[in-house]
Amino acid sequence: MSVIVTGGAGFIGSCMVRMLNDMGIEDIYIVDHIQETDKWKNMTNKKYIEYIERDEFLDRLDSFSGKVTHIIHMGACSATTEKNFDFLYKNNFEFTKRIWKFCVENQISMINASSAATYGAGENGFDDKMDIDVLRPLNGYGYSKQLFDQWEKKQVLRPAQYIGFKFFNVYGPNEYYKKGMASVIFHTFNKIRETGEMGLFKSYKAEYKDGEQLRDFVYVKDICKVTKFMMENPHISGLFNLGTGEARSFYDLAKATFESMGLMPNIKFVEMPESLREKYQYYTQADMEKLREAGYKEKFYSLEEGCRDYVTNYLLENYKTN
Known part of the structure; x- marks a missing residue:
């Protein structure tokens, strides 16, 4: 396997890189936007080929044709307080669409971070099998994630595998710079x-x-275990809640x-x-029935x-x- 991990110096993304290393995978390209932060420390004990600055990545993306098997797209503006919707739209929607199209053209796996913020106040519940068009997010971040989920649903041409994770309240190592x-x-x-x-x-x-x-508080180690399960089961695709169900x-x-x-x-x-x-x-509270029906048996x-x-x-x- 050869994997691009966007947001790979961030919280969940760097834990994904650790998971890949533990699987014996070192053919990894980390994409992030570190600037004047200490997020680089999350990469110091990881094995990877190259770090690529986010703003250069899309210009280089086509050069990876035929060279990677998976893109794990964890990179996004995740601030629920972000008021600049143009920024959210560009980084969370348009950027993700470009990665989707690359994965379609190359018929590779795309694993993408959606968010439980798409559920809004939860007035319609937290069931990942419902019609997502009824959801009304409460902030621009949640809406930017909802836009991609809605766009993805309409696509006829699709990657070899597509997994979208609606993350609930994730905690754990490497969030020190958030x-x-x-x-x-x-x-x-x-x-x-x-x-x-x-x-x-x-x-x-x-x-x-x-x-x-x-x-619904979910430990990042469970996030990684579910991601590994999806990588090992490429026949599974879909939009899944990722919490604990409690x-x-x-x-x-x-x-x-x-x-x-x-x-x-x-x-x-x-x-x-x-x-x-x-x-x-x-x-x-995440409804976890869909993930269980897909075959994931591990205890959270x-x-x-x-x-x-x-x-x-x-x-x-x-x-x-x-």
Whole structure:
């Protein structure tokens, strides 16, 4: 196999490169847009052929004809707070369309990052077998992902394999440079380290207690395991949810983080910014039936298991060495 990984210096993308290396694959091209960040550190212990700057990639894409078997497209602007929709449209929609067309022309596999943000407030549920045209994302990021999912559905000419993953709330190693967009576990760990306590948003809906808003938190190691399964089963194509299928509260997450650090929970509740209140999701839970029906049998990390592995084997270890 020879693989292009876009976003390969980022959080999920660099974990994909690690997965490929563990599979014995080193014929890898990493595409990213690092600029003045420390994301390059995510590449230092990986084996790959070349790093290609994002803005040069599309000009070079045709030169890879006949040379690669898979494109794992994790590169995107993933900021749910991004207000420049022209930027989102270019980077999350048009860029992805160009990769699709290359994969069609070369009849290779394309594995693409969609997002659970396409489900909007979840008023229609979180079922990846539903008609996606009924979905109404709450932000420009989610809409840019929805646009590609809708465009892809209409295409007659298709890659040899196409997998789209609707990622839910992913956490785990290598998200250290995502700043504000890093997972709640990452921010909770750092907040506890700095202050000894964690603040969670109060609830503004009577049916939810403070801190008991629910999310489907999925460990990045499970993301990689599912991706490996898809690469080993090229007859499977489709748009799939990728969560755990079990919604857990932010309180559970904060408690698990404290306990993974060997500390007693010290959790307080704070006001949610008014700018978030109207667009805030109180519940997400992936329907995982479609993935199971496709043949994926592996057990997912529980929130406690994933948090313990992440905190003890990565976050605390990094803290010791810094």
